[in-house]
Amino acid sequence: MFFNRKKKRESELDAAFQKVYExxxxxxxWDNPKKLEHYILDSCEQIISATKEIExxxxxxxxxxxxxxxxxxxxxxxxxxxxxxxKCAKNIEDLTKSxxxxxHKPSIISDDQFLIMEENEEILPMTISxxxxxxxxxxxxEKDMQYLEAEKSRYEIEYNELSGAKKWFRLLSLLSLGVFGxxxxxxxxxxxxVYMDFSIIIMAVFLVGATxxxxxxxxxxxxxxxxxxxxxxxxxxxxxxNVERMKYANVTRAIRYEQDRYHVQxxxxxxxxxxxxxxxxxxQMQFDADNSDLEYFLKLYIRLLENIELYDRKIWLKxxxxxxxxxxxxxxxxxxVERRAKVRARIQENTKAVKSERDExxxxxxxxxxxxxxxxxxxxxxxxxxxxxx
Numbered sequence: 001m002f003f004n005r006k007k008k009r010e011s012e013l014d015a016a017f018q019k020v021y022e023x024x025x026x027x028x029x030w031d032n033p034k035k036l037e038h039y040i041l042d043s044c045e046q047i048i049s050a051t052k053e054i055e056x057x058x059x060x061x062x063x064x065x066x067x068x069x070x071x072x073x074x075x076x077x078x079x080x081x082x083x084x085x086x087k088c089a090k091n092i093e094d095l096t097k098s099x100x101x102x103x104h105k106p107s108i109i110s111d112d113q114f115l116i117m118e119e120n121e122e123i124l125p126m127t128i129s130x131x132x133x134x135x136x137x138x139x140x141x142e143k144d145m146q147y148l149e150a151e152k153s154r155y156e157i158e159y160n161e162l163s164g165a166k167k168w169f170r171l172l173s174l175l176s177l178g179v180f181g182x183x184x185x186x187x188x189x190x191x192x193x194v195y196m197d198f199s200i201i202i203m204a205v206f207l208v209g210a211t212x213x214x215x216x217x218x219x220x221x222x223x224x225x226x227x228x229x230x231x232x233x234x235x236x237x238x239x240x241x242n243v244e245r246m247k248y249a250n251v252t253r254a255i256r257y258e259q260d261r262y263h264v265q266x267x268x269x270x271x272x273x274x275x276x277x278x279x280x281x282x283x284q285m286q287f288d289a290d291n292s293d294l295e296y297f298l299k300l301y302i303r304l305l306e307n308i309e310l311y312d313r314k315i316w317l318k319x320x321x322x323x324x325x326x327x328x329x330x331x332x333x334x335x336x337v338e339r340r341a342k343v344r345a346r347i348q349e350n351t352k353a354v355k356s357e358r359d360e361x362x363x364x365x366x367x368x369x370x371x372x373x374x375x376x377x378x379x380x381x382x383x384x385x386x387x388x389x390x
Contacts, residue, residue: 066311
């Protein structure tokens with residue numbers, strides 16, 4: 001009701017100002033007394049503006065004072081009630097920190113990895129175990145393959161050496177045969193030219209030739225047997241190597257399937273991603289639990305505040321730390337006291353300016369004996385509006 005009347009007064013005052021200003025606009029001679037009216041009206045407007053500012057500052061002053069009273073009320077609570085309030089505030093602070101830590105914690109795994117882990121959650125432990133076993137088996141097969149490759153190379157070298165020895169035996173046979181034939185020709189030639197008994201020499205040549213032939217035949221036979229044995233071992237080694245290669249291909253295919261499926265390089269990485277997923281899920285569960293607990297303690301906190309006669313309970317939802325830490329409460333109190341002192345100083349300064357402006361109007365009107373009814377009515381309305389009648 002009061003504010004409605006005040007708005008009505010302001011509306012009437014604005015209409016009066018407008019009427020006088022319209023009259024002033026038509027005046028070209030500023031020596032005219034209307035110039036004084038213009039100055040008085042400007043002063044009245046400044047008084048109204050400053051008064052509105054004073055009223056806003058007084059409202060702020062009252063609010064700050066009420067906040068200071070709330071602090072005093074809380075500090076003077078019974079010890080049991082105050083401890084209960086602080087305990088609840090401490091729970092809210094801890095849960096809020098935990099929640100913020102979760103929200104600002106960098107993601108360990110990507111969303112795609114999390115989705116894959118979630119879809120295969122039931123089979124992943126078994127998959128990791130199987131993949132680890134396959135990798136160990138793959139490593140064992142690689143060692144066997146390396147050994148068989150070495151054996152295969154050794155038998156191939158041995159086979160090539162035996163093949164080379166066979167050629168030498170053949171060459172030696174031909175050479176021995178040529179030498180033996182040459183000796184026989186020489187002996188037959190000498191037998192026709194020289195009258196000697198060459199029978200013993202011929203027998204000796206035949207004996208040596210037979211011995212050499214027998215040795216060459218034994219060597220070639222041994223070489224042939226060794227070559228067949230080497231070929232057999234080489235074939236067996238190649239067969240075993242092919243079996244190992246097939247095993248390696250199968251186990252590698254199984255490992256690559258899991259690698260492509262989970263976008264990892266090996267079981268170690270898959271196990272790491274799985275552990276990250278477990279930690280993320282546990283953190284999410286803790287986050288949900290914290291949210292539930294936080295909601296409970298916030299409701300409890302509000303109920304506890306409702307049992308206290310406070311000017312503004314909502315503000316204490318943002319001042320939880322002040323209830324827990326006395327130094328924070330002191331800082332809040334100190335800041336409010338400083339703010340109230342500044343507001344008080346502005347009120348005093350603006351009040352002084354209003355009084356000075358109003359005294360100046362009276363001084364000018366008295367000096368120029370200028371008491372126009374219409375202006376007097378405006379000044380009277382300003383005095384009522386701004387509370388300057390007293």
